Amino acid sequence: MQAVMEITGLTKMYKNGRGIRDMDLTVHQGDIFGLLGPNGAGKTTAMKLITGLIKPDRGGVRLFGADVQENMVQAMKHVGCIIETAESFPYLTANDNLKQFARYYPEVDQARIDECLEWTGLIKYKHEKAGKFSLGMKQRLGVAAAILSRPKLLIMDEPLNGLDVEGMLAMRKLIKHLAEEGTTFLISSHLIHDVELTCNRIGVVYNGKLVHVEYTDKILSDYSSLENYFVSEVERNGRV
Known part of the structure; x- marks a missing residue:
């Protein structure tokens, strides 16, 4: 399976202690990958690093084999994105x-x-x-x-923000339609139910760390719901 996104040791920390630390992740062609975590966990920072909007303290990102920091034009050539607000x-x-x-x-x-x-x-x-x-x-x-440009990779930071129920259903339908046409997705969200219904792979982001990555089907075979899995991952990684 072809790697669309390769993230290695990605780190960006702010003075307030927030950010992202030592993130390693590979997203393959055809994935609808969900970054799931509470507000302030580091999801938007990760998105900004991946798209070259901010520079990492260390580590790197390759999109379609091109380094985002060294060759941003080539790396972003087939990428569409919404970061924070549209x-x-x-x-x-x-x-x-x-x-x-x-x-x-x-x-x-x-x-x-x-x-x-x-x-x-x-x-x-x-x-x-x-x-x-x-x-x-x-x-x-x-x-x-x-x-618009028929991107091969779509990066969406909290795409369901502000949507009513009808809008959420339409967005889920659109994501699945585009995935069937060959678009790969990286989606961040704090909405557990929606990630469960939309994404085929999920990474839990907590306290600036990507703590676990797993296929949705595997999670739902081991846990009664994605919410239970998320709570267990957060507790396992030191939430008091």
């Missing part, structure tokens, strides 16, 4: 927002924009300004922008 131009419509992003990708035309709006449930709002959107709709627009 940004958009509030004075532009959903359609015009995507047209702005499409300028970076010569192969993206109006038909592709409409396809991404359809998949994210925004097609009927394509001519409404993003500034009037709810948090959940802005999140959907961010996802539409992230998938």
Whole structure:
């Protein structure tokens, strides 16, 4: 199985003691990999390191064989991402927002924009300004922008933030649809139930450490729920 992402000894610590320490992880082609952990565990720091937004204290990341620090353009060539909040131009419509992003990708035309709006449930709002959107709709627009270029790897930091139940169901359906088309995912979340339903492999992040990685099927054969597994992993790794 081909490695899409190889993380070795990745470390970034802040003065307040938060960050990520000695992270080792390989994500293979076709994985829907979930980083599961409470807020403040280090998930967003890991995402920012993986996408080259911040520099590590030590360690490194390779995406599709290219080093993120040494050759970011090549490493990120086939990557789409949403880190923290999805940004958009509030004075532009959903359609015009995507047209702005499409300028970076010569192969993206109006038909592709409409396809991404359809998949994210925004097609009927394509001519409404993003500034009037709810948090959940802005999140959907961010996802539409992230998938415009048909990325081979999609990195999503808390993609279900702000979504209502309908939005969550639509997002899960979209992730599974794209995975079937060959997209690999790295998703961070603190929502245990959603990770259980969406991801085929799960890594628990706690207190700045990636404490355990396992296939979802294996976890659910050993534990009654992902929540029980998560609690046992956290307790095993020193939570008082």
